[in-house]
Amino acid sequence: MNDEGTPSRRFLDVSGLPTYAFGHRSLMWWGTMGIVLIESTVFAIAIVAYFYLRDRSFAWPPHSVPPVLLYGTLNTVVLFLSTIPNHWTKHQADHENLRGVRIGLVVCLLFAAAFIVIRWFEFGALQTSWNTSAYGSIVWALMTLHTVHLVTDVIDTVVLTVLMFTGPLAGKRFVDVSENAVYWWFVVGSWPFIYATVYLAPRMSP
Amino acid sequence: MNTAADLAELEKRWADPPGFLGWMKTVDHKRIARRYFVTALVFFALAGLMAALMRLQLARPENTLVGPDLYNQLFSMHGTVMMFLFAVPILQAVGVFLVPLMIGSRNIAFGRLSSFSYWIFLFGGIMIFTAFFLNVGPEAGWFSYVPLSGPQFSPGKRTDFWAQLVTFTELASLIVAVQIVVTAFKLRAPGMSLNRIPLLVWAEVVTSFMVIFAMPSVMLGSSFLISDRLVSTQFFNPAEGGDALLWQHLFWFFGHPEVYIIFVPALGIISEIVSTFASRPAFGYLALVLALVVTGFLAFGLWVHHMFATGLPPLGMSFFTAASILIAIPTGLQISCWIATLATGGRLRLATPLLFVVGFFFIFVIGGLTGLMLASVSLDSQLHDSYFVVAHLHYVLIGGALFPLFGGFYYWFPKLTGRLLSERAGKWNFWLFFTGFNVAFFPMHILGLKGMTRRVYTYGADRGWGDLNLLATIGAVTIAASMIVFAINVVVSLRRGQRAGENPWGGTTLEWATSSPPPSYGFAQIPCVDSRQPLKHGKEALAWVVGLPTLVRTSLVTRLHDAAPDHITVDPEPSIWPFWTAVAVSALFIGSIFTPWALVWGAIPVTVALIGWFWPKHEETERTNRIEVKPDESRPARFLESAS
Secondary structure: OOOOOOOEEEEEEOOOOOOOOOHHHOHHHHHHHHHHHHHHHHHHHHHHHHHHHHHOOOOOOOOOOOOOHHHHHHHHHHHHHHHHHHHHHHHHHHOOOHHHHHHHHHHHHHHHHHHHHHHHHHHHOOOOOOOOOHHHHHHHHHHHHHHHHHHHHHHHHHHHHHHHHHOOOOHHHHHHHHHHHHHHHHHHHHHHHHHHHHHHHHHOOO | OOOHHHHHHHHHHHOOOOHHHHHHHOOOHHHHHHHHHHHHHHHHHHHHHHHHHHHHHHOOOOOOOOOHHHHHHHHHHHHHHHHHHHHHHHHHHHHHHHHHHHOOOOOOOOHHHHHHHHHHHHHHHHHHHHHHHOOOOOOOOOOOOOOOOOOOOOOOOHHHHHHHHHHHHHHHHHHHHHHHHHHHHHOOOOOOOHHHOOHHHHHHHHHHHHHHHHHHHHHHHHHHHHHHHHOOOOOOOHHHOOOHHHHHHHHHHHHHHHHHHHHHHHHHHHHHHHHHHOOOOOOOHHHHHHHHHHHHHHHHHOHHHHOHHHOOOHHHHHHHHHHHHHOHHHHHHHHHHHHHHHHHOOOOOOOHHHHHHHHHHHHHHHHHHHHHHHOOHHHHHHHOOEHHHHHHHHHHHHHHHHHHHHHHHHHHHHHHHOEOOOHHHHHHHHHHHHHHHHHHHHHHHHHHHOOOEOOOOOOOHHHOOHHHHHHHHHHHHHHHHHHHHHHHHHHHHHHHOOEOOOOOOOOOOHHHHOOOOOOOOOOOOOEEOOOOOOOOOOHHHOEEEEOOOOOOOEEEEEOOOOOOEEEEEEOOOOOOHHHHHHHHHHHHHHHHHHOOOHHHHOHHHHHHHHHHHHOOOHHHHHHHHHOOOOHHHOOOOEEEEEEO
8 A cells, every 4th residue: 555545556576587596596406405404314323323332332343344445445436536527417407508418417327337336346345244233234224325325316317317318308407407416416425424434433443 | 467367377277187186186285284184183083092992991990991912002003193193294284284375385395295295194004003903003102112122022013013104104204394494495475584484384494304303313213123123133132232222312312302393383383373362473573483493402402311211321311401401491481472472462362272272371381390300310210101201291292282283273274174163162172171181181190109100001909099090081081072072063164164254363474365265376476575464454565476477387486584586486287196106105115014125126116106206298398498487588576566
């Protein structure tokens, strides 16, 4: 209402606003952050459980030797290197460069495939089984948790890659690629903590 | 603007497809919330019947109505269902229904996720009741302590079903939590800056963050438990380096925040009701918001007070005692603010919603006082596992959450259905509930002090507990009567209740700016907000958003802090895939009770269903592309004046 008797209504015209946006402006970024918060909490609590159990043991690892360093360390290198194509792909997506996104996604997938193959050997070199002791159980739990996240993100990336080749495409799909890259950062970022716990902690005297 | 043709266009865009398939596909937060309410209330009634059965068994000494084995399952089911299938889901559903309406959004963020979340919740509930009726219901209490719940003392599948129920319900809760946070942060009406967010929305946001940080703990714990039972991991087996107390830590790191996950939304409900019925904004808005946030933080520093009887180091015990006493401060602050609101507002209207809030004050203060008693290690060691604890927890949970929830139900029922509940029946409902509750649970304090332990299926006549137990049973029957009044009130009012109109109580938050029940698109136009009470001067004083495309479902995304318009987002269309994904995930969860391979083979249908969910349709993409405005081609939003 302005003056008495002549009500006027005010309107906010939003017709010129973009129909999608990147980064923390988009809902998808916030949704991804929600998942990252949840999953970080899962990892953190699992790591706390590891040290809780270690604190209550006389020998760590009990009746066994620590996991072989080779494969886990190799995988750490692969994972860190994968951030390069991952970041490049995100950059291509943010600039809506379809050709770049396609190349980037395929390269990312090659890195992920290499990682999964080495992960297979990692499980073989853990030097413990999930059912021999609480130590074995929590080591397998940490490795399985990380692998599940890895595999989930790989499946997600495969679907996105196929979509980017076949369509139907819209501008907002580039936001999906961009957020997928953000999630990969989480998969990479969570690994050093698990690596340190699984591979280094048993090598240090409690 | 806003002609009949515009509305028809909106309705065409947002309405669900007709018939049963449309019902299955819906992503409308209002329909999904309604579904959540009905389902959770059915679970509530069933768990209530179980409580009634237990009370009948305990009505006299050495009763033989229920045997020990069934009694174990009854109390385990009662606690599990009330916590996991009633309290948390229904208070989150309050958020699913109200958060988008109170912040002026067309839908909740990621609408398909709420559909998925509902189906997961429903299937989990159906699973546990099926198990119960097949005599494989949970038997180790709602917190299933190891070793009692471990492979040695709980053979068979009973505890496995319990562990998977936890997985089901926590998954459903976590999803809704993320949706509520994103909705409240990014989909608020233009101008609804952080300091104008309604208190209930703040409460739901704080709750959601607590869910995000608490629920992973119990999901991890229940996964450890079920793998100890099924694939011989040794997490909780002391003989192989495991530790039984690890379970208690994992459980209570979730379990204590859980109490506040139930309680905090109720605080938000109270703030809204108090403010409307006192006809003034809530006194001390900032203090109330900060109290909610502080409660959210402190709730994570209390879990060990459930474990005082386990022999922890004294320093730890002192810390958790201090934290447990500390949390009374934000709660006391809020109660003071509400009293100030009621005292300084206009003439109080003592309608049923406010009556339930007054009931809350009375009951919750008693529950809070016994909480302070239990926070003391020396007293707790004496009272642990006695009926005193049973009395305390029902005073805080029923007083703290259920009374406000009922108040909220009477308050928002007209928005949900378009009709008011009967006030006369509401008063009966309240007084029977209030009286019955105190008669049922107050004697339990005394029974606990007299040494009656919880979870006993009967007791000897020589103990002298018979009279108080009989009194408690009479109280329970009175509560049942009040629930019957409530059910009749709902059924009758749905058909013959007084029509509500948009704003029957004179509320000033945005949900009262749209019809009752709201249309599929929520608001014909999205309002612009310039104060904490946007409807204080009526709808006519508001500015409205124009220019949202209607060729696809669109919502307005605003900035986190000041809610300035940022961009337009395309909302998901109805889809059957969330349902199929939920079916596939449920098959995986239930299958894993019987074979670990279900985790491997069950993942394949889950993946297929998720791809079906995500894969865009050509026709929708084509429409989306027709309205597409790229970020670098956009123009900012601007205000227009027009004489009407």
